[in-house]
Amino acid sequence: MDRAEDDKLPLTTHLRELRTRLVHIISGIGIGFFACYYFKDLLFKIIARPLVAVLPKGSHMIFTGLPEAFFIYMKIAFFASLLITSPYTLYQIWKFVSPGLYKSEKKHVVPFVLASSSLFIGGVTFGYFFVLPAAFEFFISFSSEFLKPMVSFREYLSFTMKFLLAFGLSFELPVFIFFLTKAGILNVRILTSYRRYAILIIFIVAAVLTPSPDAFSQILMAIPLMILYEISIIMARRVEKTARKKKEAAAEGEES
Numbered sequence: 001m002d003r004a005e006d007d008k009l010p011l012t013t014h015l016r017e018l019r020t021r022l023v024h025i026i027s028g029i030g031i032g033f034f035a036c037y038y039f040k041d042l043l044f045k046i047i048a049r050p051l052v053a054v055l056p057k058g059s060h061m062i063f064t065g066l067p068e069a070f071f072i073y074m075k076i077a078f079f080a081s082l083l084i085t086s087p088y089t090l091y092q093i094w095k096f097v098s099p100g101l102y103k104s105e106k107k108h109v110v111p112f113v114l115a116s117s118s119l120f121i122g123g124v125t126f127g128y129f130f131v132l133p134a135a136f137e138f139f140i141s142f143s144s145e146f147l148k149p150m151v152s153f154r155e156y157l158s159f160t161m162k163f164l165l166a167f168g169l170s171f172e173l174p175v176f177i178f179f180l181t182k183a184g185i186l187n188v189r190i191l192t193s194y195r196r197y198a199i200l201i202i203f204i205v206a207a208v209l210t211p212s213p214d215a216f217s218q219i220l221m222a223i224p225l226m227i228l229y230e231i232s233i234i235m236a237r238r239v240e241k242t243a244r245k246k247k248e249a250a251a252e253g254e255e256s
Helices: 011-038 040-052 068-084 086-100 109-140 153-170 173-182 188-193 195-209 215-255
Strands: none
Touching: 011 040, 011 068, 011 086, 040 068, 040 109, 040 153, 068 086, 068 153, 086 109, 109 153, 109 173, 109 215, 153 195, 153 215, 173 215, 188 195, 188 215, 195 215
């Protein structure tokens, strides 16, 4: 067995390690927050762009309380910091769980951080460039001569942040399935035979994660998740193929 010795440490040691990792994560997000706050005006324009692009000419967003604009800028900086520091956050998560892994599995830290970060940022990017503009254009299309949009930026920001975070987290599906396959909980046969149930679960997850209750937004999230599920099956097939080759090589070594 090549388990790390840390796996035998008492619960209090693991709790101290958890506290250490949380402190590192919070510190990283805090440093990123102050850096992002310096560019708050640019970040404001970036996050407002999907809605501004579809609003009627002469429209504008509002805030209804004196301190509201200040807290809006703080939320924008915090959200940007979450996105920028996500690789560091994922690395700290890996450092916390790595003592319970085999030595051969610990070598996957770089692929894990790169894949998880890329998928998370890719999900946020996909939601920002493709889903939000289409969703906002759909919602704004219901305005008329007597029904004009007057959007509170606080509500807009809350909706947008939840929407983009949901996309970022949902795009982690291949990583989640990869580790379940490595652990032997899932395999290609299960993933393919239960595909119809997986599609149903994907639509349920899309309904839960999207802050908007409309079917349009849920479909826009479900479609890429179904594609990612098919990619996960390909990854699981490669994992099983690699594991089978290792077993065959080990068996040949024992025979010789």
